[in-house]
Structures are given as C-alpha cells and as structure tokens.
Amino acid sequence: MKGAGTDEFALCSYRIPEHCGRVLWQVTNLCNYQCPYCIFSSSPEKIPDELTAQQALPVLEDLKRNEFSHIKFTGGEPFCKDDFMDLLIAAAERGFVIDVSTNASRITEERARTIASLDISMVHVSVDGPDRETHEAARGPGTYAPTVRGLERLARNGVYVRVGTVLFDKNEHRIPEMARAMAELGASEVIFSRMAAIGRLAGDTSSLAKAEDDELVRRVETARAQYGHRLTVSHSLATTARKHGRCPGYDRMLYIDNLGRVGPCAMLCEANQRFLSEQTLATHSVNELLAKSHPIEERGRCLVGAYR
Numbered sequence: 458m459k460g461a462g463t464d465e466f467a468l469c470s471y472r473i474p475e476h477c478g479r480v481l482w483q484v485t486n487l488c489n490y491q492c493p494y495c496i497f498s499s500s501p502e503k504i505p506d507e508l509t510a511q512q513a514l515p516v517l518e519d520l521k522r523n524e525f526s527h528i529k530f531t532g533g534e535p536f537c538k539d540d541f542m543d544l545l546i547a548a549a550e551r552g553f554v555i556d557v558s559t560n561a562s563r564i565t566e567e568r569a570r571t572i573a574s575l576d577i578s579m580v581h582v583s584v585d586g587p588d589r590e591t592h593e594a595a596r597g598p599g600t601y602a603p604t605v606r607g608l609e610r611l612a613r614n615g616v617y618v619r620v621g622t623v624l625f626d627k628n629e630h631r632i633p634e635m636a637r638a639m640a641e642l643g644a645s646e647v648i649f650s651r652m653a654a655i656g657r658l659a660g661d662t663s664s665l666a667k668a669e670d671d672e673l674v675r676r677v678e679t680a681r682a683q684y685g686h687r688l689t690v691s692h693s694l695a696t697t698a699r700k701h702g703r704c705p706g707y708d709r710m711l712y713i714d715n716l717g718r719v720g721p722c723a724m725l726c727e728a729n730q731r732f733l734s735e736q737t738l739a740t741h742s743v744n745e746l747l748a749k750s751h752p753i754e755e756r757g758r759c760l761v762g763a764y765r
Contacts, residue, residue, distance in 0.1 A: 471710055471722060474554075478525040478709040481723055484508075485538040486715045490560050492583075492596045494623065495656040496727055499533040508717035510540035510547065512739050516713070517551050519743035525711060527554040533715065536563035542571065549575040556581060558621075560600070561607025569610040577616070582608045584620045586628050587638035594627045595652070595664075605642060612643030619689075620644045623652040624673060629666040632673070636680040640687035649677050649692040655727065670694045704753050706732075713738065719746045721753055 473479050485507055488499035508516075520528075528548055535541045536559060548555055556579040557572075564572075572580065582604065586592035589601040611618050620639045622628070628635065632649060639647045651673075654662050666673065674694050681690040706721020713719055717738035720726040726733050732753075734746045 471705075473705055473709050474527050477527070478523070478705075478711065479527040479529065480520060480525050480711045480713060481529050481531065482713045483531050483533065483715050483723070484535050484541055484544065485533040487537045488533040488560075489537055489562060490534065490596055490600050491657075493656065494595075494652050494654070494658040496723060497533065498656045504715065506739075507538075507715045508713075508737065508739055510544040512717065513544050514547055516717075516738050516743060517548055517553070520553075520711075521551060523743060523747070529556050529558065531558040534560055534563060536568065542568065545577075546571075546575065549577065554578050556619075558583070559607070560596075560604050561611065562600070562603035564607030564610050566610055566614075569607075569614040569616065572611065573614040573616050579617045579619050580611055581619050581621050582611070582644070583623075584608070584635075584639065585623055585625070587631060587634045591628050591631065595623065595625055608642055608644065612645075617646075618644045619646040619648060622647060622649050624649055624666040625652040625664050626667060627664075629668055629673065630676075632676040633680040633683050636684040636688065636690050640684055644688055646689035646691065649673070649694065651694065706753050707747055707750050719743070719750070721750075725753075 471479060471481070483497060486497055486499050486504050487501070488495070489501065491499070491501065530541075530545065532538070535557060545555070545557070555575075555577045557577065558581040561582045583596070584592060584604060585595035586601075592601045592604070593599070608618055608620070622635055624632070636647050651670075652665055654660055654665065674692060677690060677692045677694070684690060704721065706725060710722050711719060712721060712723050712726055714726070714733065718733045718736075719738070720732040720734065732751055734749060736746060736749065738746065
C-alpha cells in the first residue's frame, strides 16, 4: 500500500486506520426513507445492475490484498438489499473490521442476533430527535417508531450502537435531551454533526442549525457532563482550522458505490463524478480500477467534512 505517516492525512475527516486502509461501501441506493439531506439522494425505487453479494466476494479478497482492513457499509438502507446479510457475513468471516450505517427500521430480532454473533465493531443508527416530532421533521413521517424498535433490538442483543444525530434548526437546542433519550434506548454512544445542504437539500440552508460550531460543541460538552456516565457523547464539529496534507484517496481511503464503481471518497465523488471509475467491479478487479483511477491533483484540498 502506498502512503506515508498519519500526520500527512490530517486534513481528512474520515477515520482512517493508522497502518492500513478503510473502505466506504454504498451497497445499495434503495431506501425506505427519503431523508432530504442524504448525500446519495437514495430512492425507494430499486436500481438495476447493483453489485450483488456474489459479485462482491472476489472484491473482498482484492481489498485484503491491497491492505484495506476496515469496511463501513452504507446505503441507501443496507438492509433493504436482499443479499446484504450474505455480504456482511462474508466480510466478517474474512476478518474485516466492520461497521454498518442504517436507519434500523429493517432490523428484525433474527438480524440483531446474527449481527451480534459476527462481532461487528459498531452499528451506526441515524436518529435526529429525542421524540417522534423532532426526528420526523428531519427524516419524514413514519420514520421514528421503526428506527427506535430496531435500535432497541440491537442494543438488547449486545451490539454496540452508535447513534448519529445531525443538528438542524429543530434539535440544535436539545442536545442534552437527545443524549438522555438515546441512553434510555440502550445506545452505547451518540455523536453529533451538522446537517449539510447536500443531496436533495442541496443549496437549501433554511433548516440548518443556526448556532456556530463552538456553541454547539459547548452544548455537546454539557450533555457529556450530564450523561457521559451512561453513554459516550461525542461530536464531529469543527473547532479548529483544518491542516493541510495529502489526500489519502485511493491509497488508504476507497469508496465503492452501489454499481461497483470506485472512487477516492463519497464526498469527492458527490462533488465531481469524474472521480468515479467508468468500469465496475462486476467485470474488473480492484487493482484494475485503481490503475485506471483519475489522479487527485489538488492534494492540499479536501471536500470531506459533512459525511463521516
């Protein structure tokens, strides 16, 4: 694997393991929720030609050979993909450090038990309010109860659940209340970040949080002081200027989209489609696509920040 020391990647908001690489894998664009700020603008309609779990098996082997050790599975909603559990089990059997981002609405008791048996490092569940009204202001009608049920099933089976909460105008003053509510549901951690005007929300800043980052961090610290004994309270809010450095894209950070195209990271590919490979992993190996990858000319700049 190419690349240098950790400090060289200080500008990147993705959490990249120190001596290996991390993959963000969007396994499907299908989703039963229609959150306006979804970076992938996920759809309730199934997209043809998405990479299947069977096609992904040699990809897992290629990733291992290229020293990628960590995989974050995301969507859409991963559990809307019929064969996602097959891919999840195959990745776990190959020793990857895995976390999954989900809205938890498709987490049955059986799936929760299977996930617990795989010793997955974390399941990241998106919850944007301490109650139905606030959460559904961000994620749409009918989304709160299914998410809470799935979260509770995961927690009850001993899965480490990290709740991800985006801060917007309806919840930015309720951070301690959110921490308390997630502790009561059994979450192990809650992490706060800003809602960004991306996806279907692109260009619309009307519902974004109004407080500055430093004020939001102060509220997070208040929540930590009150409820830190019950769960981990953290944030991904920027409080200092970002350091310059070398983009780790392709070398230590890799994005795989639902069609099996590869790119340096989700944010760069969302900003400019030229960073996505034209060929897919359905017909080409990881090494072949990396060899064809578009070079990242502006190594001292990075668009990452809103999606972690």
